[in-house]
Amino acid sequence: MSTQSPIHQDFQVPLFRLAFRPFFWFSAAFGAISIALWAMAYSGRLVFSPYGGSYFWHLHEMLFGFTVGVIVGFLLTAVQNWTGVTSVKAVPLVLLFLLWLCARVMMFFPDAFSALSIAILDVLFLPAAALAFARPIVKVRLWRNLFFIPILLTLAVLNGLMHLSLSGAVAVSAPSIGYLTVLLISLVMTIMGGRVFPMFTANGTGTARVAPIAILEKLSIGSVLLSVVATLGFLNTPAIVLGLIYFFTGAINLIRALRWRIWVTYSTPLVWSLHLSYWFVCLGYGLLGLNQFQLLASASTALHAITVGGIGFMILSMISRVSLGHTGRRIAVGYTMTIALVLMLLSVVSRVALPYLLSDYALAIQVSAALWVMAFGLFMVRYAPVVFRARVDGRPG
Known part of the structure; x- marks a missing residue:
């Protein structure tokens, strides 16, 4: 009987065999929940005080939570087709997904976590995803798809600036x-x-x-x-x-x-x-x-x-x-x-x-x-x- 860990074979949990699985479904769920909460807060039917306030949270999370989650899931799935190299899966994918998910959850409880810890965890996601995306591209030297890296990193910079705007550290x-x-x-x-x-x-x-x-x-x-x-x-x-x-x-x-x-x-x-x-x-x-x-x-x-x-x-x-x-x-x-x-x-x-x-x-x-x-x-x-x-x-x- 083989004692090799399933991590090193075909991962035994289907949800984490390819990036589209967790990121598509949970981003869709997050998008549905977020819009429902925002609509109730906007109409005054819900008192909602997330990180940055309800308006900032709505603006930030629909872009850097919902949308970015789907973009990352798509790119990390597509890059496997483009390069023929296995994309991130198993434990590394679990960790990347948890990085995204934890930031989403922490923003619901701003009193339980420092603003700095929320911002750092959230901003780290896109550079980590860019690194996972770059690995198969560099391995086969498929340079025509490398332009997605600066786009992901620019999004990370914009995310960081949005967090900094809360404290007035940036003028924008x-x-x-x-x-x-x-x-x-x-x-x-x-x-x-x-x-x-x-x-x-x-x-x-x-x-x-x-x-x-x-x-x-x-x-x-x-x-x-x-x-x-x-x-x-x-x-x-x-x-x-x-x-x-x-x-x-x-x-x-x-x-x-x-x-x-x-x-x-x-x-x-x-x-x-x-x-x-x-x-x-x-x-x-x-x-x-x-x-x-x-x-x-x-x-x-x-x-x-x-x-x-x-x-x-x-x-x-x-x-x-x-x-x-x-x-x-x-x-x-x-x-x-x-x-x-x-x-x-x-x-x-x-x-x-x-x-x-x-x-x-x-x-x-x-x-x-x-x-x-x-x-x-x-x-x-x-x-x-x-x-x-x-x-x-x-x-x-």
């Missing part, structure tokens, strides 16, 4: 840092969208894959990068220039998205949802342009078009697809997840449009939040057997 405010973080995350989405959405469309609909146009790809991604740089406060970019950059970013990316042919995806929920999520990113940039020209009173609507419509909608669709593919299942969803995706679409529309249609702003927030919670709640129920059990084809991962 948490909302301003959050604004820039949303744009940086949209850069990740535009990069990955161009890589996989045409392929997913072709595979999901049985149609020919749309070939990229090099100049359009460069302009689409470059415009988002320019938006991030131009938004940096110390550059003092004139509002008219920044507005034009945002308009161009939204327009060129919409042209890119239209080439992916959403009209062939109507019977494929896991594909049309990805297309629509990308459209909301484009809409968000257009609305940011209107805000710079003072034609939209607040940037909040624009940012929520990107966060709820782009980030949230894209995440729900992507984690649904990736979880099926990496557990040996057929990449198709039934009624449950189709309903979840429709609910998510309604959540986006509610968050962007209802504040202008209802006199009660808090009610608009609650409607959108309830739809969000139901959408991610359905994912949690439907995908618990997927992520907590071994692959159906018996393969590792």
